[in-house]
Amino acid sequence: MSGPSLESEPLVAVRNLHVEFPSATGVTHAVRGVSFAIGREKLGIVGESGSGKSVTGRALMRLLPGSARMRADVLRFGTTDILQAGEREMRALRGGRIGLVLQDPKYSLNPVMTAGAQIAEALRAHKRLGRREARDAALALLESVRIRDPRRVHDAYPHELSGGMGQRVMIAMMLAPDPELLIADEPTSALDASVQAEILSLIEEQVDRRGMALMLISHDLPLVARFCDRVAVMYAGQVMEELPAADLHQARHAYTRGLLECLPSLSERRDRLPTLKRDPAWLAPRA
């Protein structure tokens, strides 16, 4: 199941990760036995809603709600054992070494703080900086995410920014302390189609320039294929298949094939798109 030619020491190592949410009505098993590794590369994680892809991403930062139960044979970032790390160690990891870009800047930015203050806060959480220095650094970051008028955006509140602009602020904020891994959880799903491409190319540019690893979580199969080096396909809390993005059209697993079949095409006329037939055998327990 593991990908081809991994580096000897991957940045992220996950083996047999399980996440459960106990509730009054029973236990929801959101992630069941997921294993993967990320080196200095772009890994795409695709899957439908509820397949456990976001929970997997947040488990890496231990950002799950307090009620969640998490276990794994290995859950490691660099040399840090995420399952064992203390809260102080995790705080250094969050933001400092792993950044997280969320879906919709309308909700993921604090509405009562200016964009600049939120970026400066991320900086000052991980670096010793004075107020002035943090402000200058925030302005420089805003410029680096290709905002034309950094001064205006710096002093603006989130509701005064467009979706694309808000997402640039989010990215600038998460890049501020120079993390080694960026987790982008559906970073373009809430944006207009025309802005989506801009944001993706911005993420690509920044990841390449800074030599970061990227974990791109999305439900958009062609997008991930175009953008990432490798793709892991998740279904019902398990990884169905992991393969180089370039080979996606040759996917072997029935679920991945099914997903690809369902895509409409401009070049090929189809009267009716097929629906996905789910096979319970996909979820057979494995070691």
Next chain:
Amino acid sequence: MLLARLKSLAATAASIPITLLGLAVVTFFIGRVVPIDPVLAVVGDRAPADVVARARIELGLDQPLYAQFWRYLTDILSGNLGRSVMTSNTVWEDIARYFPATFELATLAILIAALLGIGLGVLAATRQGSWVDQAVRVFCLAGHSLPVFVLALVSLLVFYAWLGWLPGPGRQGIVFQDMVEPVTGILTLDALLAGDWPAFWDAVLHLIQPAGILAFFSLAYIARMTRAFMLAELRSEYVTTARAKGLSSMRIVWRHAFRNTAVPLVTVIFLTYAGLLEGAVLTETIFGWPGLGQYLTVSLLNADMNAVLGATLVVGLIYVVLNLMADLLYRLMDPRTR
């Protein structure tokens, strides 16, 4: 942007006279609708017919309703609320004497209630489901359900009668009665202004019980609302962002989540404060506190309509002023309301 901000401020300011006019209409019609004959209230029910008729003309009651309203409006605008039958002072003098007592009590109570209520509410929300949360819940339940007269009497029994730690009812001890020059009518402040420390301390001791009890009831409500607002904020996406940035939980709770509860919380606290300023009748009665609540109740029971309507007008005015203050605070705290 500045222009838009000034415009919305002007709109708020313009709404105040309209609200006040509405308030005057309401008190005027209450005065006409109640089954108390204002003429008889002045001359007594044994007055001869010609005296009654003359008083009727003097009070302007022979004139059409709109003329009466105009007269009422010009009267209250010039500060003339009429004369209280019961105290034979002008209503304005009475209110100037009773209101500071209520103001002192209510302000201290709301300060205690807001500080403790916010603290307990935030504590309960950040430790949802823990024993701390349960303890706060029980404490608040007591605040909601214990009748004020029970709590006030038990408190007097324990702290005044048995332990003797605190003074009994009243605003000040007999030794200090009328010793402090009334400047503001707020006893603690007047004692401070006069530099009279024993009188100040005496006034503070007298405040503790009634203010503590009023604070307890307000606190229960403020804590419960704070907890609910905080729980909603702590679940929101920007809190996940703040955690993903590696911020301390202290900073996430106060700097991020709490600041977003400010607008609804200001509403809750100001409405509670307005309720307290109206005068807490039961608390004031039990603690012999000469406040607005007592004045209103006694006037009402004595059918002293000028006093009742005057005090009602003042209470309405308090609501308008506090609403305006809350409105200005929103603008200060939430950029989306500017």
